[in-house]
Amino acid sequence: MFETALGLRENPFVAGHQPRFVYPSREHQEALAHLRFGIENREPFVLITGEVGTGKTTAIYDALNGWGARTVVALITNSSLTRAELIEEIALRFGLALPPGTSKPQALVQLERHLREVRTRGELAILLLDEAQNLDRELLEEIRLLSNLEEQGAKLLQIFLVGQPELEEKLTRPELRQLKQRIVVHYRLKPMGADETEHYIRHRVAVAGGNSYELFPVETCRAIFALTHGIPREINTVSGQAMLNAYVDDSRVVRPDHVHSVARENEFRSVIDVHGLRGGGGEASPSPYSRAQDAHQPSPPVANANVPDALSPRVEPETIIPAAEPPRRPMDAPATEWRSAPRAEPQPEFTREWPNEPAAEPRRDPAPLAASSPAEDADIAMPAWLEDAIARRRAEGPAAEPEAIEEPVLLAAAAPARMPRIVPHPSGEAGRARDDDSLPPRLREKLDRGENETPRERSALPWV
Structure with missing residues (x-):
C-alpha cells in the first residue's frame, strides 16, 4: 500500500x-x-539458543540451504505430545506413513529402516526441534534415545535443538545430564549493535529497491536501535510501523518522531526491557551455565534490612595479612640493580679443628729474596787456580776488545793423564799451564771423558 509512495517495490x-x-x-x-x-562432522546434537x-530459525535455514537436496529435514514445532506421538510425528515429517494401530516398537523399527535408506542414498537426516525449551523431560529423554540409532559407528540421525535461553537452564538439571554431555556444538545468538542495526535496515531497504539513506537517516536508525536494542524481529516491526506513520504524514522520509510514536501509540516494548536483560552492542545476559556455577559460591554476609542499625549485627571487615614476599633471586632483579650492588665479601675457608691440636698460624706470603752483597759472595769457595786467574786479570787492567770469532771456540783436546794442559782464551792469548791435580776430582773426570764426546760450541765457564 505505502511501498510505491516511498519509492519501494515491496515491503522490506x-x-x-x-x-x-x-x-x-x-x-x-x-x-x-x-x-x-x-x-x-556428523555431530549427534547441535544446540542453538x-x-x-534474534534469528535462530533464519540461521538454521540458511545453513541447510547450503546443502540443498542432500538433506532431509523433519521440523517439529509441537511440544504438546506424548512419547509415542512424538515418534509418530517424526516418522510423518520424514515422509514415512505408518499404518493404523502401529505400536511404538514397530514404529521405531520402521523409522530406523527408513533412516538407513536415507543414508544409503548419501543424504543427511536432520531432526529440527524448534521452541525446544517447551519440551518436558520425558520428551527430551526420548529424543536422546533416538540419537542411539547408528550404523557401523555412524549416527543415522542428527538432532538440532533450537530454543530460548530457558533451554540452557533446563539442560543443567541432573536428570538431563546424559543429554547435556552429548551436546558438542552450542552457540548463543546475541542482539546486534548500533552500527549493525543501521546496516541491517539499509540492506533490507536496498533489496526492496529503495534509497535507504533518504528513507532512513542516521538519526532514525539510532532511534530504532534505542527502542529495539538490536533484535532483528523487533527492528522489522518498528521499522514497518514507522514507514506507515511516515506515509500517513505524507512524508517520504522516516523521522525519529515516527519511531517514537510506535512506542507511544502501539505501546511497544522490547523483550530486553521487559525481562531486564542487557542488549545491544553484541552483549547478552549471562549464560545459565555460568549462573548455575555461581549458585554454589558462598555469598558475602549482609546485615538484616528489617533490623535497626543499632540492633543489626556488625560485620567486621576481614583482616587480610599480606603474604611475605619471597626473596628475589639475582636474575629476578633489574639489571641496573644487581650491576650496581656491592660485591659480597669472600667467606673464610672452613678448617676442621681436631681436639688438642694447636691453632694453625695464618698463612703469610714469602718475603722477596734480598740481593746478595760482595761480602757474602766472598764466602763462596773457589778453586785456587780460578782465584789466581781473576787476580791476574784485575792486575793487567781492561783488555782490548776481542775480534769477532767466526768459528766457535772449542775446548782443547784432552792431554795425557796427569799432564799440564793449556786452555785457549777467547781473546786469542794462551793461558798459563795448569796442573790437573788442583782440579776437583769430578771436574777432572769430566775433562778426561770429554776427549771422546762431541765438542761444544763454547766453554761452560766463559771467564776462563
Whole structure:
C-alpha cells in the first residue's frame, strides 16, 4: 500500500524467512559457522539458543540451504505430545506413513529402516526441534534415545535443538545430564549493535529497491536501535510501523518522531526491557551455565534490612595479612640493580679443628729474596787456580776488545793423564799451564771423558 509512495517495490520488513533479505551480521555468521561444523562432522546434537527474535530459525535455514537436496529435514514445532506421538510425528515429517494401530516398537523399527535408506542414498537426516525449551523431560529423554540409532559407528540421525535461553537452564538439571554431555556444538545468538542495526535496515531497504539513506537517516536508525536494542524481529516491526506513520504524514522520509510514536501509540516494548536483560552492542545476559556455577559460591554476609542499625549485627571487615614476599633471586632483579650492588665479601675457608691440636698460624706470603752483597759472595769457595786467574786479570787492567770469532771456540783436546794442559782464551792469548791435580776430582773426570764426546760450541765457564 505505502511501498510505491516511498519509492519501494515491496515491503522490506515483511515477516517470515526470506533468503533475499538475510543480512550477514557478525552473529549470523558465527551461528552459521557452528551449524556447518556440526553438519559436516556428523555431530549427534547441535544446540542453538537466543532471545526471542534474534534469528535462530533464519540461521538454521540458511545453513541447510547450503546443502540443498542432500538433506532431509523433519521440523517439529509441537511440544504438546506424548512419547509415542512424538515418534509418530517424526516418522510423518520424514515422509514415512505408518499404518493404523502401529505400536511404538514397530514404529521405531520402521523409522530406523527408513533412516538407513536415507543414508544409503548419501543424504543427511536432520531432526529440527524448534521452541525446544517447551519440551518436558520425558520428551527430551526420548529424543536422546533416538540419537542411539547408528550404523557401523555412524549416527543415522542428527538432532538440532533450537530454543530460548530457558533451554540452557533446563539442560543443567541432573536428570538431563546424559543429554547435556552429548551436546558438542552450542552457540548463543546475541542482539546486534548500533552500527549493525543501521546496516541491517539499509540492506533490507536496498533489496526492496529503495534509497535507504533518504528513507532512513542516521538519526532514525539510532532511534530504532534505542527502542529495539538490536533484535532483528523487533527492528522489522518498528521499522514497518514507522514507514506507515511516515506515509500517513505524507512524508517520504522516516523521522525519529515516527519511531517514537510506535512506542507511544502501539505501546511497544522490547523483550530486553521487559525481562531486564542487557542488549545491544553484541552483549547478552549471562549464560545459565555460568549462573548455575555461581549458585554454589558462598555469598558475602549482609546485615538484616528489617533490623535497626543499632540492633543489626556488625560485620567486621576481614583482616587480610599480606603474604611475605619471597626473596628475589639475582636474575629476578633489574639489571641496573644487581650491576650496581656491592660485591659480597669472600667467606673464610672452613678448617676442621681436631681436639688438642694447636691453632694453625695464618698463612703469610714469602718475603722477596734480598740481593746478595760482595761480602757474602766472598764466602763462596773457589778453586785456587780460578782465584789466581781473576787476580791476574784485575792486575793487567781492561783488555782490548776481542775480534769477532767466526768459528766457535772449542775446548782443547784432552792431554795425557796427569799432564799440564793449556786452555785457549777467547781473546786469542794462551793461558798459563795448569796442573790437573788442583782440579776437583769430578771436574777432572769430566775433562778426561770429554776427549771422546762431541765438542761444544763454547766453554761452560766463559771467564776462563
